[in-house]
Amino acid sequence: MMRVGIVRFPGSNCDADCARAVREGLGQEALFLWHKTHSLEGADVVLLPGGFSYGDHLRAGAIARFSPIMQEVVDFARAGGPVIGICNGFQILCEAHLLPGALIRNRGIRFRHRDVHLRVERTDTVFTRACCGGQVLRMPIAHGEGQFVADVETLAELEADGRVVFRYVDESGCAAASANPNGSQNDIAGICNGAGNVVGLMPHPERAVSDLLGCKDGLPLFRSLLAAVPEAVAS
Amino acid sequence: MRGSRATSCRNSQDTPWEAEIHYAVQVRITPRPGILDPEGETIGRALGTLGYQGVESVRAGRLISMRIEADDEASARDSVEGMCQQLIANPIIEDYSILIEDAE
Numbered sequence: 001m002m003r004v005g006i007v008r009f010p011g012s013n014c015d016a017d018c019a020r021a022v023r024e025g026l027g028q029e030a031l032f033l034w035h036k037t038h039s040l041e042g043a044d045v046v047l048l049p050g051g052f053s054y055g056d057h058l059r060a061g062a063i064a065r066f067s068p069i070m071q072e073v074v075d076f077a078r079a080g081g082p083v084i085g086i087c088n089g090f091q092i093l094c095e096a097h098l099l100p101g102a103l104i105r106n107r108g109i110r111f112r113h114r115d116v117h118l119r120v121e122r123t124d125t126v127f128t129r130a131c132c133g134g135q136v137l138r139m140p141i142a143h144g145e146g147q148f149v150a151d152v153e154t155l156a157e158l159e160a161d162g163r164v165v166f167r168y169v170d171e172s173g174c175a176a177a178s179a180n181p182n183g184s185q186n187d188i189a190g191i192c193n194g195a196g197n198v199v200g201l202m203p204h205p206e207r208a209v210s211d212l213l214g215c216k217d218g219l220p221l222f223r224s225l226l227a228a229v230p231e232a233v234a235s
Numbered sequence: 236m237r238g239s240r241a242t243s244c245r246n247s248q249d250t251p252w253e254a255e256i257h258y259a260v261q262v263r264i265t266p267r268p269g270i271l272d273p274e275g276e277t278i279g280r281a282l283g284t285l286g287y288q289g290v291e292s293v294r295a296g297r298l299i300s301m302r303i304e305a306d307d308e309a310s311a312r313d314s315v316e317g318m319c320q321q322l323i324a325n326p327i328i329e330d331y332s333i334l335i336e337d338a339e
Contacts, residue, residue: 102327
C-alpha cells in the first residue's frame with residue numbers, strides 16, 4: 001500500500017480533497033502530517049496541498065517554507081523521494097528553492113477560479129507517468145498568485161531541460177493567450193526539478209477525480225504516483 | 236526595574252555589554268526591474284482614469300517597519316540584511332533597501 005503524506009499547514013484547505021483523491025481515486029493510504037512535526041511517518045510520497053498557509057502573509061508560501069517539517073521534506077526530495085506541490089504547495093516549493101522561479105500576483109490582479117486546459121509536456125516525472133505526451137487535461141484553477149516568473153536564464157534552462165511539465169492551452173491543445181489565466185511566462189502551469197521527482201503545479205487535479213466533480217482528468221496524475229513507488233504499492 | 240532596561244542601560248558605562256540601542260528600521264521591498272507588477276500597473280491606469288497626466292510608471296511595493304535592539308548600527312544592519320535575504324524579500328522577484336535610524 002502506498003502512503004501519501006499530506007502536509008497540513010495552518011491555512012491549508014485542499015488537504016481533505018487530496019486525501020480523498022488518494023483514498024477513493026487510487027485506493028491507497030493518505031495520512032496527514034502536521035507541519036510542526038519532524039516526521040514524514042514513513043510516507044512514500046509527500047504532497048503539499050493548496051490553501052493559504054499562514055494567510056499568504058508576506059508572500060504566498062514564504063512562511064510555510066520555514067515550518068519544521070519542511071526540513072524533512074527538503075531532505076526527502078533531495079534523496080529522490082516524490083514530492084508534489086499543488087497551488088499553494090507549488091508556491092511553497094518555489095520559496096523553499098526545491099523548484100526554481102516564483103509565483104506572483106495574477107497579471108489581471110484578480111483571483112481566478114475556473115476550469116483550464118493543460119497540455120502534458122513531459123511524461124517521465126512522478127506526477128505524469130500515467131499520462132501520454134501532449135495529452136490535454138481539464139481541471140480547475142483557484143488562485144490569486146499563480147503567475148509563474150523566472151529570470152531569462154532560468155526560463156531558458158527550464159525549457160532547454162524540458163522541465164516544463166504542464167502548459168496552459170486551449171481545448172484543442174494549442175497555445176492561446178486566452179488560455180493562460182494568469183500571465184505565466186511561456187504559459188507555464190507546472191514544472192519539475194532536474195530529476196523529475198519534485199513537481200509543482202497551480203491547477204487542482206484533486207478537484208477533478210470523479211464524475212461527481214464534473215471531470216476525472218486529475219486521476220492520471222495521481223495514478224502516476226503508483227508507478228513512482230511500485231514497491232510500496234505492491235507491499 | 237527590568238521593564239525599564241532600555242533607558243537604564245543606555246548610558247550605563249559600567250555595563251557596556253548591556254548597552255543595547257534601539258533602532259527604527261524600515262525595509263522597502265519593490266518588484267525587481269523587469270518583473271511584471273500588475274498592482275502598480277492597475278494603480279497607474281486608475282490614476283490615468285482620474286485625469287492625472289504625466290504618470291510615466293507606477294511600481295507597488297511593501298514597507299516593513301520594525302523596532303530592533305542591537306549593539307550598534309552596523310550590527311543592526313547586518314541583522315536586518317540577514318532577515319531580508321532569508322525571509323522578508325524574495326531575491327528572484329524583489330529588491331529591498333534598508334533604512335535605519337535611532338529610535339526614541
